[in-house]
Amino acid sequence: MAKTQTRYVCQECGRVSARAMGRCPGCGAWDSLVEEIITAPSAKKDHPGGSSLLRSTPRPIGEIEGDSEDRLPLPMGEFSRVLGGGIVPGSIVLVGGDPGIGKSTLTLQMALLMAGQGKVLYVSGEESEKQIKMRALRLERDEEGNLRPLPETQLLVTETNLNTILEHIAAVNPGLVIIDSIQTVYLPEMDSTAGSVSQVRECASRLRELAKSSGIAMFLIGHVTKEGVIAGPRVLEHIVDTVLYLEGERFQFFRLLRSVKNRFGATSEVGVFEMRERGMVEVPNPSEAFLAERLVNAPGSAIAVTMEGTRPLLVEVQGLTSATSYGNPRRTPNGVDFNRLLLTTAVLTRRVGLKLGEQDVFVNVVGGLKVSEPAADLAVAAAIASSMRDVPVRADTVLIGEVGLSGELRWVSQMSARLNEAAKLGFKAAVVPRRVRRSEPWPPGIEILEARSIREAIKLALVSEER
Template sequence: MAKAKTQYVCQNCGYTSPTNFGRCPNCGAWNQMVEEVVAPVNTKATPSRRQDGNSHAPQLLNEVNMQPEPRVKTDLEELNRVLGGGIVPGSLILIGGDPGIGKSTLLLQVSGQLQKTGEKVLYISGEESASQIKLRASRLNVKGDKLYLYPETNMATIRETIAELDPKYIIIDSVQTMNEPELSSVVGSVSQIREITAELMKIAKNEQRTIFVVGHVTKDGAIAGPKVLEHMVDTVLYFEGDTHHSYRILRSVKNRFGSTNEIGIFEMRTDGLQEVANPSEIFLEERLAGATGSAVVVSMEGTRPILVEIQALLAPSMFGNAKRTSTGIDHNKVALIMAVLEKRANLMLQNQDAYLKATGGVKLNEPAIDLATALAIASSYKDKEIAPDDCFIGEIGLTGEIRRVNRIDQRLSEAAKLGFRRAFIPKNNLSGVKIPQGLTVIGLTTIGEAIQKVFKGAKKLS
């Protein structure tokens, strides 16, 4: 009989080594190397790797029979949007998020809606008992005779239960609590998560069962476990938000069946998550009239245009190095825009502390927010108000030019719908654009021209 070997596995990145290191040579994380016993190779197939008899021969592309199955719609249109139009049968969907953000609440609501289709739903929980889940279901008013609760962590028992019960939809809450008894490593380790995810993927594809998997996140915001976890699944969703506020953002970062960077907006209430049909109004409803350092951008999140207020506050620096702080906007983007303003628009910003924020808890990471960010900074620096019915769309280059952006028609339609009167856009976007009724569109070439036109006639408030 072969002798078992010992190896050390980094719990952060999955790097393996025959010797222990205090610091992982691959990712640099400290105290993440955990000892694991490598079982000798067994030539006899284990249950998780046993062939199911459905062997496949190579086929020509033209000979493959494709029978697309219709997507399954839930009652949450925001979730359908993020998934690309609904749930694809036989897909493996990973949902990550901070503790207490509402992952289990969302999946319990979805379970109650899916069982209304007449198909069985199996909710497997490794963190709560059946009575605890029932208590939450009562609060969310989730009922049904096709929803089964199963508090279990042993994958061997779970496989047998799935084969016996034959559910169409499966929820795993969470993958870090599941245990593969064939492995000697501890629960939640890299090898455990990798093996369990591979087994769930096999169940989803071979048996055409849709599986939702909850994943814990690390302190850096990444899903805990090996990166291969995100590569193996079909869809990766992040549930974002502040536990001190009621709004939640469900963001798609990977989707084999739809567009990425789609977002859905929800509001957490006592009776569960409720959809927010018009998030732009939410992000702008508390905007203060007459304030300086405020500009509205029409940003595209996936296929949805949303209007977000960007706020900037500049104050003289008390020390040698000016401070740059941003929330919801990339720090490097802020530094780049301020450098362009200083070089191309003659704004002396090197002795100014700058604090920027995208309101509503949303994270903006597209080029079209550059113009609004720059004008919010200029507004705070000049202490001049931007007209409350102005909005801005455009990317700024290093030479100060305003560059064209995509989907300009959708952005302008959303701005007109919310009552904005003027939209400042790149001049190259004017050709062929459909201007909505009641909206004046102004083309810009450089950041200097933008500052001149926006603040023309504006009063200094100080």
């Protein structure tokens, strides 16, 4: 008989332990070690290195065909941008996001669009066929409320057994397969439960092998943990070709589809959608949408130009200072990094002379966007200084630059693209770091105000402090 062995696997990081422990020694998560039973093979197998059967043959790279990958056109511009220009046949894409953020809605909407080019198989392990049909009827209504006919090439099945799913794929032979979700799929020959580390890893590996051998594009929907990362082992993100995160506040209309990993395109690319009754609607000009409700000439508001992949976005950064009622002043960021906020407030206190030691500081990025690059430091600093002095920032001015600990402004990348986007939206001036090396000329249509330090930049940006 085959020998059995018991081990404990962390469901967060995949670490294997020989005994049960309350806390994982790898990632520090509590109560994450789950018992798994491993059945050893009864017969002794030959070592892979001693096999005489060769399934592959080395060839010169010049003889291999494939000048460029042929992509399937996706009639959804924002989604296609994030993927790198379309869907690559044989690729496997992982889509993650918080519960209720719209992952199933977005993927079903994409499937209905792609069904016009061939067969699409939607495999659901969480919802019934009637539930998905109700969502499809809602998505297929036009702006006047008229129902469009559902495509006959859109196939639907509810199944969690991976062996049965593979049989359905072989029988249907679709061009695109969507698995909703990878945590509900299981292999019956494995003793662990669905959603465990071993099940998720093995099921994803089987689907990857099928995608690479048959040329079928795979989309896997994945759950996220309370920390906001894909549930399951980190190796799951290494198995797939592309990792997409659907982000956004649940009480906001905007949804951001962000590319974290992409073997066929640029990473950190962002697609902007608006959640409506008839599904996800593309936002072709997200900068204009983020600034639509801006209150002009209000103290504590500044415009930053951030780069999301290859796209420049203009966002409103709001700052508010208030006398603290506690011993330690609070620093509350929403959409910016907490450590960058601490750095900016320290520089404003020491280098500019603002007395923020007795002030609570709140910073918010309008629209639910999360800005992580240092190019928004100057806009954050100007918004805080504007609120502290109760003086508005110039309404037609954008602020771009990284703030150093000495109070100096540092150059950021892709400055021309940022300034061109600001000029296209009607902004007349931009406060930027002083250029040390003369390279390409400034773009036309916008006045460039160069500053060497943060003190000089704030003087240029605030309304009452004329140049």
